[in-house]
Amino acid sequence: MRRLAIAIVTLTTLLPMAALAFSVSPAIIDLSGARGAVATASVTVTNADAREKTYYLQATAFEPREDSDAPRFMPREEGSGGLPEWISMEERVRVSASGRLEVPVRVAVPPDALPGTHYAAIMVSDAPYDVVAPQGAPLQARVAVLLFFTVEGGEAKAALMDFLPTNPRAVRLDAAAAFSVRVQNQGDVVVAPMGTVDLVDALGRTVASARVNGEGSRVIPGRTRAFTGTLVPDAFALGPVTALLRLSYAPDAPVLFSSFSFFLIPVPVVASLGILALIAAILIVGRALRRRA
Amino acid sequence: MSSANFLIRWDALGTGGDDTSSSASYQVRDTTGNTAIGDSTSTSYGVAAGYRQGVNDQVITFEVAAQDNGTEQAATALVGTTVTTGTAGLAVGDFILLVQDKGASQVSAVGRISSIGVGTITLDELKDGGTAPTIDGTNDFVYELTSGTAALGTLDVAAVNTSVVAFDVTAEVDAGYTLQAMDDGNLRNGASDINDVTDGAVTAGSEEYGGRSSDTSLAGSTFDTADTAFTTSFQDVADRSAAAFESRDFVTLKASMTGSTDNLAYANVTSFVISGNY
Numbered sequence: 001m002r003r004l005a006i007a008i009v010t011l012t013t014l015l016p017m018a019a020l021a022f023s024v025s026p027a028i029i030d031l032s033g034a035r036g037a038v039a040t041a042s043v044t045v046t047n048a049d050a051r052e053k054t055y056y057l058q059a060t061a062f063e064p065r066e067d068s069d070a071p072r073f074m075p076r077e078e079g080s081g082g083l084p085e086w087i088s089m090e091e092r093v094r095v096s097a098s099g100r101l102e103v104p105v106r107v108a109v110p111p112d113a114l115p116g117t118h119y120a121a122i123m124v125s126d127a128p129y130d131v132v133a134p135q136g137a138p139l140q141a142r143v144a145v146l147l148f149f150t151v152e153g154g155e156a157k158a159a160l161m162d163f164l165p166t167n168p169r170a171v172r173l174d175a176a177a178a179f180s181v182r183v184q185n186q187g188d189v190v191v192a193p194m195g196t197v198d199l200v201d202a203l204g205r206t207v208a209s210a211r212v213n214g215e216g217s218r219v220i221p222g223r224t225r226a227f228t229g230t231l232v233p234d235a236f237a238l239g240p241v242t243a244l245l246r247l248s249y250a251p252d253a254p255v256l257f258s259s260f261s262f263f264l265i266p267v268p269v270v271a272s273l274g275i276l277a278l279i280a281a282i283l284i285v286g287r288a289l290r291r292r293a
Numbered sequence: 294m295s296s297a298n299f300l301i302r303w304d305a306l307g308t309g310g311d312d313t314s315s316s317a318s319y320q321v322r323d324t325t326g327n328t329a330i331g332d333s334t335s336t337s338y339g340v341a342a343g344y345r346q347g348v349n350d351q352v353i354t355f356e357v358a359a360q361d362n363g364t365e366q367a368a369t370a371l372v373g374t375t376v377t378t379g380t381a382g383l384a385v386g387d388f389i390l391l392v393q394d395k396g397a398s399q400v401s402a403v404g405r406i407s408s409i410g411v412g413t414i415t416l417d418e419l420k421d422g423g424t425a426p427t428i429d430g431t432n433d434f435v436y437e438l439t440s441g442t443a444a445l446g447t448l449d450v451a452a453v454n455t456s457v458v459a460f461d462v463t464a465e466v467d468a469g470y471t472l473q474a475m476d477d478g479n480l481r482n483g484a485s486d487i488n489d490v491t492d493g494a495v496t497a498g499s500e501e502y503g504g505r506s507s508d509t510s511l512a513g514s515t516f517d518t519a520d521t522a523f524t525t526s527f528q529d530v531a532d533r534s535a536a537a538f539e540s541r542d543f544v545t546l547k548a549s550m551t552g553s554t555d556n557l558a559y560a561n562v563t564s565f566v567i568s569g570n571y
Contacts, residue, residue: 021356027466027569028351048354069570070471070513073527121568141357144568215467218571 021048022055024124024143029105032150036111042102043145045124047095054094056125057103059084062146064119064220071146073121083120083149086110107149115153116188117221121146148190148218156250157187161224163245163258171263173270175199175208175233181245183256184224192216193256195247199231201264207237212247219249237264353470355567356461359443360390360436368392368435371428374416378435380409388438389416390457390543393426395434397453397495400426401507403438403543405461420541422507448550453497458565459543460531466569469533471513472542473566474504476523480548480559487548487559489522495547500554504544506530520547523563534570 023046033039047053061084062071088106095101105122123129125142166178183193194216199208208231219225231243241264247256368391370377376391383389385406393400402425404416414435419425426433436457443456464470479486480502490503493515504523506516513529515521521528531542 021354021358021461023352023354023463025353025465026351027353027464027470028571046352046354048356065513068513069468070473070529070532071568071571073473073566075525123566125564140562140564141355142564142566143353143355144566146568146571148571217468 022046022053022124022126022141022143023048024145027145029145029147030150031107031147032152033107033109034152035109035113035115037109039107039109039149041105041107041147043089043105043122043124044100044102045093045095046100047098050097052094052097052099053126054092056128057089057091057093058123058125058129059087059089060121060123060144062119062121062144064223066223067225069217069225071119071121071144073144083107083118083147086113086118086149087120087122087147089122105147107147109149109151113151114188115151117148117150117154117190119146119148119190119220150189154189155187156189156191156253157185158191158193158219158249158253158256159184159186160245160247160256160258163243163260165243165260165262166228169262171265173265173267175237175241175264175266176231177208177243177262178228178230179210179243179260180226180228181212181247181258182224182226183219183247183249185219185221188221189250190218190220191249192218193227193247193249195245195256197229197231198244198246199237199241200244201237201241202239205235205237207235207241208233212245236266238266238269239264350465351569352463352465353567353569354461354463356388357565358388358438358459358461359440360438360457360459361440362436362444362446362456364435364437364439366435367430368428368433369430371426374404374419375410375413376416376428376435377413380412380414383409383414383437385409388459388461389414390436390438390459391416391419391426391428392434392436392457393428394432396432396455397497397547397549399455399545400424401457401543401545402426403457403459403507403541405539418541420507420543422505422543422545423509443546445546445548448548448554450498450550450552453495453547453549455548456546457543458546460541460565460567462531462533462537462540462542462567464533464537464540464567464569467536468570469535469537470567470569471529472531473527473568474523474530474544474563475525475527475566476561476563477525478561480561482555482557482559485555485557485559487550487554489524490520490547491522493519493521495520495549497549498551499549500551502546502548504530504546507543507545508532516544527566530565532570 061074121144127140161182195212197210198206210229213227242261245258366379368378387406402419402421404418407417408415445454490501495501503520508531511517
């Protein structure tokens with residue numbers, strides 16, 4: 001028996017017949033300040049619509065995920081404290097058709113704020129956050145601006161957990177080895193470890209190299225992140241080689257070092273040796289056959 | 294450099310440039326005349342040389358559009374990215390959904406119209422969900438992605454209803470972006486609701502609601518491999534690990550009912566949030 005039920009998941013209550021498109025910048029804001037101080041930034045909202053639109057801003061908490069660079073947003077809870085409570089800004093702004101608006105963001109640091117990095121998200125939405133689903137309920141589009149605020153007095157400290165080849169082999173046929181670097185943030189300030197890996201042969205020549213975390217991705221306090229890369233060969237090498245990692249994460253912090261080694265026998269060398277061995281075998285067998293004859 | 298009322302954060306001596314050069318599909322902000330630009334590193338330092346190195350607007354542009362069922366047109370053939378279909382009401386630049394075998398197992402793809410011919414539209418790409426559509430004219434359709442409403446329509450015990458919500462993202466973030474979704478509860482009307490899918494597949498004759506993403510490699514959820522329930526916690530539905538220009542994905546919403554599902558209009562609120570990866 002056919003039953004009639006209508007299911008509607010609506011994208012917006014206010015503009016039911018419009019696709020939703022808008023721009024927000026910057027995607028990530030890094031700020032710092034002392035206890036009791038006020039820091040300012042701004043979020044730019046660009047309206048791609050041909051009509052004037054209202055946008056809604058709300059500060060919300062997020063938590064980092066283990067070994068990931070994507071935030072996990074938390075439900076908005078009043079009185080939960082933390083950076084979302086320090087942020088003040090206009091919660092509702094009107095942006096002209098095809099226009100752009102810079103929205104000031106103010107961060108008032110409490111006098112008793114803990115030193116170190118605090119983080120939150122500023123959600124920009126084209127629909128109110130407290131909408132209740134009527135028939136044809138809204139489906140909201142939001143852009144989250146991540147805010148990292150460092151209260152002065154914190155310590156930047158990171159430890160290198162490991163630096164390993166992705167496929168450990170004692171002997172390799174090429175220098176393009178993939179590797180993984182794991183860094184743990186043991187301080188209370190967010191860090192962005194960056195560095196290089198150089199593959200050095202027995203003569204001290206650099207035969208391959210790679211950058212580590214060239215994008216400047218962050219490691220949040222108390223978290224561990226892995227960064228991967230692949231060495232790019234610069235020169236021919238044969239024999240024992242060592243991959244040297246140099247990683248820095250803060251201006252006044254010591255550089256982190258590590259290494260791993262392997263034996264490199266390039267494919268052309270292997271092929272040449274094989275051909276020589278085959279020729280030698282042919283000559284030896286041929287001479288033996290002639291003597292017998 | 295600064296004065297009493299102004300601050301120049303950085304500058305370079307060059308020979309020209311522009312912030313607003315553009316074409317139909319691209320925008321360029323350029324500076325000419327800088328010498329020795331690029332990245333350099335030493336043991337403890339890195340240098341990013343060049344005027345544009347200081348420009349890092351990190352703009353995220355996010356477009357969300359749902360399938361407009363009122364624009365359904367039959368699709369009868371597909372060659373490359375050219376679809377044979379009715380062209381009434383379509384224009385270059387329109388965001389289009391192509392569906393093969395509409396229903397629970399439909400194969401979908403999205404793209405923007407780059408040109409319109411007689412009885413054909415050519416798309417700039419066909420972003421699919423891991424399987425390219427094959428159009429034979431049977432139960433194949435084209436829709437405009439222009440709606441702010443994703444209407445699943447009137448449910449039937451014998452079928453699974455679908456609706457596609459598509460995304461077009463430009464993210465000037467080196468580490469890429471993550472797109473997450475949540476809802477405020479089940480599709481509901483008062484105390485009656487439609488259950489979330491729990492077995493990985495929305496099936497005709499079962500009361501189920503869920504979605505499936507076109508992104509086939511998600512580390513943070515199961516939207517890539519199974520019909521997955523939306524919850525009140527954010528879950529990943531798409532992600533990229535590098536800066537992206539007009540990067541497209543879609544989520545196929547699916548709903549089904551049983552003979553005992555109450556005859557009502559059900560609704561809920563679903564939110565899509567995009568953020569740059571840090």
